[in-house]
Amino acid sequence: MKVLVLGAGQLARMMALAGAPLNISISAYDVNSDSIVHPLTQQNLGKGLANAIADADVVTAEFEHIPLPVLAQCQQSGKFFPGEAAIKAGGDRRLEKQLLDSAGVRSASYHIINNEADFNAAISKLGLPLVFKSALAGYDGKGQWRLKQPGQAAALWQDISAFLAADNKQAIVAEQFIPFQREVSLIGARNSRGEVQVYPLTENHHVNGVLSVSLAIAGNEQLQQQAQQMFTAVANQLNYVGVLAIEFFDVNGELLVNEIAPRVHNSGHWTQQGADVCQFEQHLRAVCVLPLGSTALLRPSLMVNILGEDTVPEQILALPGLHLHWYGKSKRAGRKMGHINLSADNNAQLKQRFEQLIALLPAAAFPELAQMADRLN
Amino acid sequence: MKVLVLGAGQLARMMALAGAPLNISISAYDVNSDSIVHPLTQQNLGKGLANAIADADVVTAEFEHIPLPVLAQCQQSGKFFPGEAAIKAGGDRRLEKQLLDSAGVRSASYHIINNEADFNAAISKLGLPLVFKSALAGYDGKGQWRLKQPGQAAALWQDISAFLAADNKQAIVAEQFIPFQREVSLIGARNSRGEVQVYPLTENHHVNGVLSVSLAIAGNEQLQQQAQQMFTAVANQLNYVGVLAIEFFDVNGELLVNEIAPRVHNSGHWTQQGADVCQFEQHLRAVCVLPLGSTALLRPSLMVNILGEDTVPEQILALPGLHLHWYGKSKRAGRKMGHINLSADNNAQLKQRFEQLIALLPAAAFPELAQMADRLN
Known part of the structure; x- marks a missing residue:
């Protein structure tokens, strides 16, 4: 089985590692260089996108900020999953909000802003x-603004209008705080038969x-059910095939999709x-x-x-239950370079191991870990 | 970190998969084609052994039947672990028996045969x-004979003498049945500081x-201790660095090294x-x-x-606790093509899952599994 992944970063790399034991070989389309590479070795495989699509049994994606012509080209092949509509909905907050509305799942009330009248x-x-969030390409906190006091509105509009003027494809989605x-967040998969399997909810600290x-987080059955129901509604609405992630705000046990x-x-x-x-x-x-x-957890x-x-x-490698995953990337400030997984037999042991890990890691490079450790019990 | 593995089969492939998350990149020396390849893609990396040794931080091996000049070349680099002596001892039963004797660990009594006088x-x-086992390159039951009755000795000597005549480097090691x-078997590791970590014993069905x-198999502390003591003696004797496997005969709770x-x-x-x-x-x-x-298990x-x-x-992929590992090899009768790992929360569940697996696998291609399932409880 040959799978072409749009995007050649760490997610494609980890797909390659997970696919090899299933005899699924992965090639990756590097959007920046417009080339097909091996996601593990980064070796250029010397063929263009059209050939790579033709060679592949399946085309998929590791990220959502993909040029629209590329998405259209993949969609036309008939072997692109989760497909153009899903990737677009992930890459454009306007489409995302439409999707959530159609699927009937709760999210923050919103208004789309293209000009000053919309802003007001x-x-x-x-x-x-x-x-205020940019409609396109605004992940990891970039392209976001907050407005708390009416008196700050005029100054904020200066920032936002400059942002909009720089790219005529952009828009802003304003959301109630x-x-x-x-x-x-809930990670899960839906297959082409409509079967859904979700992992336990994950609590995220930014x-x-x-x-x-x-x-x-396991054991909160009410919250898990709520998330799974919303997950299934969104996945069904998209006729989704593949793994999908949904981030939620937890407001006193009521979830809203972020x-x-x-x-x-x-x-x-x-x-x-x-x-x-x-x-x-x-x-x-x-x-x-x-x-x-x-x-199951x-x-x-x-x-x-x-x-x-x-x-x-x-x-840290001597700590039991610890796994280190580097992404083979060159160092750059703030870049996602790797991750550490930590597991234990029970929560108390996990907390203990986490505290041992925190004591070994440089605090400047790993801020606020202790606060998360306090949440474990 | 760059590691060169002598041998480019499934063991080097699985090392590559395990090494990637640690940013350890693996290249492999294919002994048959005398070329350096990527063990996952099998892509020829287009450099000779000498360059590959020079480029690597560490040289190791995935099998023991390696031409002696290659072993000597690697040893000379000063970065070959577990090193020439250990690999040779694994590839020549005469050296292996000497090693076991020096380490003071039990194995079957033996006699080395080069001619008819030795045989008698x-x-x-x-x-x-x-x-009777061939001294060189005789794994997976090849190059083995048994003698039960004195009357069969003459005919057997015909076979063995023909075998010896075909290769003047060969010898036979006769062992008490x-x-x-x-x-x-016990798999474990020893590092350059002499620290030893072993896995739980494994029961093997051929x-x-x-x-x-x-x-x-966990829980048999007496057997585990015995195996670990023998493992440590052998590993120390070789000043071993890396993972080492020892196969034992279990004779009423007393272990002899096979x-x-x-x-x-x-x-x-x-x-x-x-x-x-x-x-x-x-x-x-x-x-x-x-x-x-x-x-730990x-x-x-x-x-x-x-x-x-x-x-x-x-x-079978729908069975919980199951992992399928293919090696990306072309099909050949009897060839090791992949393996299935199966895990469960307890022994009873493992037995149940194993029985579900057995029911799904074609019995002709997977003989005698039910007998092993009977041993689980």
Whole structure:
């Protein structure tokens, strides 16, 4: 089985590692260089996108910010999963909001802004505080603004109008600010027969808008059911095939969708050690029409992102239940360079191991871990 | 970190998969084609052995039947682990027996045969029944003979003398037949500081001399201690660095070494799902001077070899706790094509899952599995 992945980053790389044991070989389309590479070796495979699509049994994607002509070309092949509509919905907040409305799942009230009249309408319709998010290419906290006081509106409009003027494809989605207790995400898969398998919910802790720690949370059946119902509604609405991630705001036990990612997701990396079948293998199973695997939590697990660092103290490898995953990237400030998975037999042991890990990691490069450790019990 | 592996088969491939998350990149020396390849893609990397050794930080091996000049060349580099002596001892039963004697560990009494006088001396010294094994390149039951009755000795000598005449480097090691209850193996690692970490013992079931099923056995502390003591004696004797496998005969709870393999081993594949750190990662940690990882059994686990088949029923992927590992090889009768790992929360569940698996697999291609299932409880 040959799978072509749009995008040649760490998610394609981990798909390649998960696919090899199933004799699924992965090639990757690097959008920046417009070339087909091996996602593990980064070797240029010397063929163009059209040939790569023709050679592949299945085409899929590791991210949603893909040029529209490329999406159309893949869609035309008839072997692109989850397909053009799903990827677009993940890459454009306007489409995403339409999708959530159609699927009948809760998210923050919103208003789309293309000009100053829209901006003022958003404020009067939704009230303050408001969050403004760019419609396109705005992940990891980039392209976001907040408005708390009416007096700040004029200055904010200067920023936003300049942002809009720079790209005529852009728009802004204004959202009511949600006073959430925490952010959780649900990773799951849907196959072409409409079967859905989801992992346990994950609690996510961000630092400066970037994911720092994800913790698998099992045992909250009410919350899990709620998330699964919303997941299934969205996945069915898209006739989705593959792994899908949905980020939620948890507001006193009521979930609202924050955003969707039509792909494997950073907050699902713990499944590499915490579940029978990890999200990367599960995605390949779904798009290659193989049976979905078990998504049950094997043991308490969490993940810590490694951002902007290309080394960690070697001693962490001696901690039981620890797995280190580097992405083979060159160092750059803030870049996702790798992650650490940590598992244990029970929550108390996980907390203990996490504290041992925190003591070994440089605090400057791994801020706020102790706060997440405090949440474990 | 760059590691060159002598041998480009499935063991090097699985090392590559285990090494990637540690940013350890693996190239492999294919002894047959005398070329350096990527062990996952099998792409020819277009450089000779000397350059590959020079480029690598560490040189290691996935099998022991390597031309002696290659071993000498690697040894000279000063970065070959476990090194020439260990690989030679694994590839020549004469050296292996000397090693076991020096380490003071029990194995079957033996006599080395180069001619008819030796053959007769072996019979009179050791008595019958006897097992005759070729000194070189005789794994998976090839190059073995048995002698039960004195009247068969003359005919057997015809066979053996023809075998010896065909290759003047060969010899035969005659061994007392050991009436063992079962064969078990111990996989473990030793690092350059002399630290040893072993996995739980594995019970192995062979069909026609080839490994069919391996089952991790935990809980027999006396047997585990005995095996670990013998393992440590052999590893220390060789000043071993890396993963080492020792196969034992279990004779009423007393272990005798059958043979050693100075490398990761087929009977340790269950560690990919049954332990925190699998044997492939552990080997890389040892030879790359990283801390050894935990070898504790996470949950009851077994492995089934896939021999000579390039497909299995897809439905097996729906069984919880199951992992399928193909080696990307072309089909050939009897060839090791892949393996299936199976894990469960407890022994009863493992037995149940194994029985479900057996019911799905074609019995002709997977003989005698039911007998192994009967041993689970």
